[in-house]
Amino acid sequence: MSNKPTLTQSELDILSLASSQAVTNAFSSLKGCFQRGVLLSDENPYSCSASDKLKTDWKDLEDQFRDDSLLEYLSASVLLHAYDGWSYLAQSMQSMIRGDLGAVRHLAYYAELRASISILASQGVGIYGCNNVVVDSAGCVYKFSKKSTHTIAWLSLEEWSKSSSSGELFGEEIAAFSRPLHEWLHEFEKTPLLNYTGASLINAWGCDLEKYSGDRGSRNEVSYQVNIKNPESGISPKNFYDFIKEIWEASDPSMLAFSSLDMHLLKSVLLRIYNDKGVIFGGKSYNDVVSQVCDDLGVGEYAKNFLKQRDGDPDLSILGHARNDRSTFDDYQFLDMFSRAFLLLRISSACISKMLKESGMSMDDFDFWWGEVAYSSGLVEEGMLVGDCEADIESLWIEIEDAITGLGEHLEEEVTCWKKFMRDGHLFVEPLSRLEKIAFFGMSGA
Structure with missing residues (x-):
């Protein structure tokens, strides 16, 4: 008999009441606080602990x-859980640079956890230790579960991923070639509904929760046990550069944050649907189906060429790593966990984007918060931000572009020694390790 934790029927019934609209309504009511330069009123009894x-x-x-x-x-x-998740992922990246692969996994796990709690909060599920709550569409709060944070977060996210609200979120907020995912799936499957659920998407990306259970074991092993095995060298400076460059380019806000990532996600989803449901395509090849869909949507030749499958077509390594199921003791499992955390944080960014749009607000409404965070955490120099969201996001990205170019030129010397890599390239490595900026890119809707 399995000892895997599950939600009781009573917990499932309460969880089904969770409402993202109630959360959006509450966020809208905070505009007065934002105008006073605070996230919450000082009189709010929950503002501390x-x-x-x-x-x-x-x-x-x-x-x-x-x-x-x-x-x-x-x-x-x-907002706050999502930002903390990106901050954990930044620390995970910094541990990767130091070759502390145990810390990479440990911190990536907590990035996953924060991303999950952020997603659930946006959907009306509050995770508070062993006193968890659900908010319904009328704004009523229900006692939900006494299960611990790690257990209830994953079980709740798993259940939410099967819901229609999950499919709606992915369908609206993931977009490629100026078309939301639900339009692509409508044309691809010739069905009027988005029936490729959030659960299927999460599984396709390698973010299924059974794997997270394994990663929790990895986290505990890293956190509480000694490492008898001699540490491996991790990845080379060149491979590290390729990986971190891909992370940043997947998050590029110069057109629309995560637009590059979403293009690869779309291709991954379409290929999975075609392979899983080939019979519905009447014997047509994947490339022929894609060509027809692109023509029907009027998205042009670039999209068609990108989405077509070719022999030896390189996958986005983030998606490849996230699909891996390497064991706790595999030398490269840290890349898998890091990639899964990145993808979950992308989903939390989608939740924020949806909440901001529906509340009629933008990142400019709470620039007092994120601007101070950027200064106090050393993301930007004093006076760098001008108070205009679009201009400030552009300046944050320019620094990243310059660092990518500079570090790439540095590696043309075929640097293989990490000490030399850090000594000569530290001016480029430091800004590239600060993944907290991606939180701002996602919130900006740039």
């Missing part, structure tokens, strides 16, 4: 109750 407050109040709370302050806190936490 929300988990502790719920723990203290839990016994006195009804199974269903109203608490607008909690809803406002939940909506603000969508």
